[in-house]
Amino acid sequence: MYYKIKAADSLSKISKKFSIPVDLILSFNKQIKNPDHIYAGQLIFIPNLDDIPDDGKLVKPMKINKLLERAGSATGKKIKYKLGKGGMKPGAPLPASDSNECDCSGFVCWVLGLSRKSDIPFYKQHGGWIYTDSMVADVNSQSGIFEKITIPEEGCIVVYGAGSGIGHVGIVSEVEDGTMIKVIHCSSGNYKKHNDSILETGPDIFNRADSLWGRFALPI
Incomplete structure (x- = not known):
């Protein structure tokens, strides 16, 4: 479950509240660099002890x-592009819907192990939906699941909102000297040109002033 930190909270208080050791909370929340520096509104993941193996080995966040x-495994599968499709079954082998259709948000949600229809607290104000505009709002906030970064890094998302058109989001797959080189994304353009909506391409479509980068700040 996700928990939003309150003004009077400390990790020790949260530990007692949920009967979870502080070290275990920290192991699931790599975004916390200093246990003494947490802030009101910050969203953290509280693990379910039933999900911890008996041998004591912890489930680790997904490495880059x-x-x-995972993102690359969806390329070359001839998935069709359809706005509003895909990303509902994070445990499925591919992000597409039963009709083999997907859009950019569905693809990114699947890569991150999320359902695009979510119970994550931040997204309640967006009807529970994770899509480009709600991801932009998340990146610009301090209480969502993405940490805003100013220099792209491999594995982060790159996103811009719909505005007067259609937003877009992808996974940055290659960075050189602080510059995006390649992005894996699902788009209608990919599908029209290559009959395959999910491809690794250059970053041209994201080279615009309103694009943001966000690091996924919670474990998958």
Whole structure:
């Protein structure tokens, strides 16, 4: 479950509240660099002890190479593009709907192990839906699941909102000297040109002033 930190909270208080050791909370929340520096409104993940193996080995957040491997596994599958489709079954082998259709938000949600229809508290104000505009709002907030970064890094999302058109989001797959080189994304343009909506391409479509980068700040 996700918990929004309150003004009087400390990790020790949260630990007692949920009967979860502080070390275990920290192991699931790598975004917390200093246990003494947490803030009101910050969203953290509280693990379910039933999900912890008996041998004591902790479930670790998805590493960047695994995230990129998952994103890449959806390329070359001839998935059709359809706005509003895909990303509902994070445990499925591919992000597409039963009709083999997907859009950019559905693809990114699937890569991150999320359903695009979510119970994450931040997204309640967006009807529970994770889509480009709600991801932009998340990146610009301090209480969502993405941490805003100013220099792209491999495995982060790159996103811009709909505005007067259609928004777009993808997974940055290659960075060189602080510059995006490649992005894995699902788009109608990919589908029209290559009959395959999910491809790794250059970043041209994201090279615009309103694009944002966000690091997924919670474990998958």
